[in-house]
Amino acid sequence: MSIQSIRPENEGLNIFWDDGSSSCFPWLWIRDHSESKVDLHPDSKQRQIDVFSETPDNSINKAIIDQNKKNVMVKWVDQSESCISFDLLESLASTSSPSAQALANDSCWNSSHEIKEFPEMSFDDFMSDHGLKKWLGHIHRNGFVLVSGAPASSDTTQELMERMAYVRNSIFGGFSVWDNKLDNPDDTAFTSLAIEPHTDGTYVHDAPGLQTLHCLQKDSVGGESQLVDGLAIAEKMRVEYPDYFKILSSINIPGRYIKDGIYLEAKRPLIRVNDNNEVVQISFNNHDRAPFRLDNDLMSQFYEAYKVFHNLANDKSRQFQFILEPGKVLTFDNWRVLHARSSLTGYRQLCGGYHNREDFESKLRLI
Numbered sequence: 001m002s003i004q005s006i007r008p009e010n011e012g013l014n015i016f017w018d019d020g021s022s023s024c025f026p027w028l029w030i031r032d033h034s035e036s037k038v039d040l041h042p043d044s045k046q047r048q049i050d051v052f053s054e055t056p057d058n059s060i061n062k063a064i065i066d067q068n069k070k071n072v073m074v075k076w077v078d079q080s081e082s083c084i085s086f087d088l089l090e091s092l093a094s095t096s097s098p099s100a101q102a103l104a105n106d107s108c109w110n111s112s113h114e115i116k117e118f119p120e121m122s123f124d125d126f127m128s129d130h131g132l133k134k135w136l137g138h139i140h141r142n143g144f145v146l147v148s149g150a151p152a153s154s155d156t157t158q159e160l161m162e163r164m165a166y167v168r169n170s171i172f173g174g175f176s177v178w179d180n181k182l183d184n185p186d187d188t189a190f191t192s193l194a195i196e197p198h199t200d201g202t203y204v205h206d207a208p209g210l211q212t213l214h215c216l217q218k219d220s221v222g223g224e225s226q227l228v229d230g231l232a233i234a235e236k237m238r239v240e241y242p243d244y245f246k247i248l249s250s251i252n253i254p255g256r257y258i259k260d261g262i263y264l265e266a267k268r269p270l271i272r273v274n275d276n277n278e279v280v281q282i283s284f285n286n287h288d289r290a291p292f293r294l295d296n297d298l299m300s301q302f303y304e305a306y307k308v309f310h311n312l313a314n315d316k317s318r319q320f321q322f323i324l325e326p327g328k329v330l331t332f333d334n335w336r337v338l339h340a341r342s343s344l345t346g347y348r349q350l351c352g353g354y355h356n357r358e359d360f361e362s363k364l365r366l367i
C-alpha cells in the first residue's frame, strides 16, 4: 500500500491509499508521533515532543508529501514542523488496541508425531552464521529446540545462551551448575524426585521466557524428560471445553515459593489471553499453586477445568520424552511448553538458566 494523496480536514490529515481506502490521522496524533530529529531522538528513538504540558495550536499552514524521503511533512502555524514516515503511517493505517503478542498457534502439537520439522540441530549448525535464526525459529514454531553435539561444558552452554541474550537472574541465581546431591535443595528440580508437567515461575510476575538445560554428567537410571505443548492443550480446550477455557483464562491462580527469608507470590490465569482472545502465555504448576478459595460453585467448576488441563498435560501420548545427556542442550519456551521429569537413581549434573521473554521476542523481530 502506498500513499496516493493527502487532504487536510478539520479532524486531521486524511491519507488516501492506492487501494482506494483512506485513513484520517488526528492532528494531535500527528504532533505526538512526529519522527523529526527534534521530536524523536535520532539515536535513542525516544519521544522528545511533549503535547501535554502546553496545549499545542494544531492549526496548519500546509501538509506536503516528500516522495524522496518517503515522509509526510506538516507545517504548523506556530512555525513548528512534524514529520512522519510513510512506513509508520502505513503500519498504523488501521486502528486497533495494542495487545500482547500471541503464541504461534499454527504449529502447536498434540503429540511429538505432529511436529512437522523436528526441532533439532547440531552445535556446529547453531554456531554458523544463520544458526541463531534457525534456533529461534524452532522455538517459535514448536516451543523447543535441541542442540546436539555440543561440548559438555558449562562455559560452552553459557556461551550458547549468551548468543541469544544475557542470562536472566532469578531466585536461583543466573547461569548455574547443579546436581541432584544437594544437602538442602531449594526446589524439587535439584533432587531425584519426579516432577509433573509444569511451567517455571508461576510465583513471579514475569515468568522466565526461555529455559535452557544441559546435562553435563550422567551416571543415572531414569530421569527421562518430558515436554508437552501447553498451547495445544489450551486450543483443544477452547474447542472441546469452551466453558473450562473461559474459567482457566479468567481466574487468577496464585503461585508461591516459600523458603527461609523468601515469600514470593504472583497470580495470573492458567491460560492468559490477549484482547483478541489469543493465547499469550500458559502458567501451570500444580506443585507451586497457593491456597485460594472461590465461591463454592465456581471453585467446583475451577477444579473440573483444572483437572481437564492437568490430565491432558499428564497424558503420555501428548508428551515428547527423551533423556537429557551430555552434548544435548535443550531450550524451551516456558510461556508455552510444560516440562516434566521422571524420578531417577544415581548421579547427574546439569547446568542452565533463563532468558527473559522480551529478549526472545526482540531477537525474533530483528534477526
Ligand SMILES: [Fe+2]
Pocket (backbone or CB within 6 Å): 189, 198, 199, 200, 339
Ligand atoms: Fe521446572
